Amino acid sequence: MDILLGLQWGDEGKGKIVDFLAPKYDVVARFQGGPNAGHTLFFDGLKHVLHQIPSGIFRPTIQNVVGNGVVLDAVILKREIEALQKLGIDVKKSLFFSKKAQLILPTHRILDAAQEKAKGNNKIGSTLKGISPTYQDKIGRSGLRLGDTLYPNFKERYETTKNKHLERLSDLNNEETNESPLPSDFAQIEQEFFTAIEFLQEFKMIESEYFIDDAIKANKKVLAEGAQGTLLDIDFGSYPFVTSSNTVSAGACTGLGVAPSKVKEVFGIFKAYCTRVGSGPFPTELEDETGEALRKFGGEFGATTGRPRRCGWLDLPALSYAVMINGVTQLFMMKTDVLTPFDEIKVCTHYKLEDGTITDRLPHDIVTQNIEPVYKTFEGWEDIAEGITSFEQLPKNLQTYIKFIEENVGAPITLVSFGPERTATLMRNELQVV
Secondary structure, X not given: OEEEEEOOOOOOXXXXXXXXXXXXXXXXXXXXXXXXXXXXXXXOOEEEEEOOOOOXXXXXXXXXXXXXXXXXXXXXHHHHHHHHHHOOOOHHHHEEEEOOOEEOXXXXXXXXXXXXXXXXXXXXXXXXXXHHHHHHHHHOOOOOEHHHHHOOOHHHHHHHHHHHHHHHHHHHOOOOOOOOOOOOOHHHHHHHHHHHHHHHOOOEEEOHHHHXXXXXHOOOOEEEEOXXXXXXXXXXXXXXXXXXXXXXXXXXXXXXXXXXXXXXXXXXXXXXXXXXOOOOOOOOEOOOHHHHHXXXXXXXXXXXXXXXXXXXXEEHHHHHHHHHHHOOOEEEEEOHHHHOOOOEEEEEEEEEOOOOOEEOOOOOOOOOOOOEEEEEEEEOOOOOOOOOOOHHHOOHHHHHHHHHHHHHHOOOEEEEEOOOEOOOEEEOOOOOOO
């Protein structure tokens, strides 16, 4: 099994690359996250955004698995499937769901909004999709899983969980009345949920750990697809401004039930610059005309939320950290074309900490202390010509940029993307899937 994941704060371009690599694989499997993900693909002149479904779904020969580490919003998933079916994709044939995947209930979304509101100025920047409360229930051993929908007492289990949520909502809202903390249209929201659950029961629910193990034993090629990015990992990200799951390569093992010894390649995706959505530390953020230009040229608006992304120069201490944590074997650099309008391009090589220390390591806490990036400046490069077939045909200044990154993070850049279309992708060597 190979793993593909993001090395920054998400939005690195994972959807495009999974779609690009997909023909080399028999199975593509999502291992964490939920509808807070937004994997964008461009081909045949059309834009497609996937939130919960693996990015191999557009390839008819591929089996797509939603693993046990994923949290599912049935209503959003139903809409996503119906949109694919309108495109003529046989989703029922190629999509499989782990029975152990946790369900996002309607009250989870309401809890998410209430918890975020209660944080006041310290809000995390949640997508308000119910992700955090769902993972809280999972860890608290009170969540509902997709396989539970197959039992006759599912609605009874649902009501028990909903009532627990109502108690938490009352506490968060400081309510001393007997009025419900639910919105007035909650009955309709709930009906949509149960309609979506019924819809999902038409699809294949599996023991995904056995499914993937059988595929590996049959010498099928499996690609594990991550969501969000390494710097949003619940353990290793910029805590507490993180997501609620393990976005790193180890998360693929727990999110799919695959032994570490089965992992072969770890593909790490990063942008040629940095972006972040929502609150949290961002050492190289550019809150000036340059940052605005990056946002404009890169079309940096969230695929899930539509929020403008914060933009800044490439951060090598953070990238090196992500390469180390994930055991990255190959680097894929995205959106190199976005930097072509700039005469000068900067890269953060070290941090200057509050006590004057200069370091190339990511500190334990980058949230509360003031970090000053130390930059190295590079000359910009011209537009990348269409139809190039080798790295040697890339602009010389871009080759210098690539070589510098490789030397400083200790992993080879084997793929460069210079546009949203499948065709705007260059591989250094033909990828060998083993």
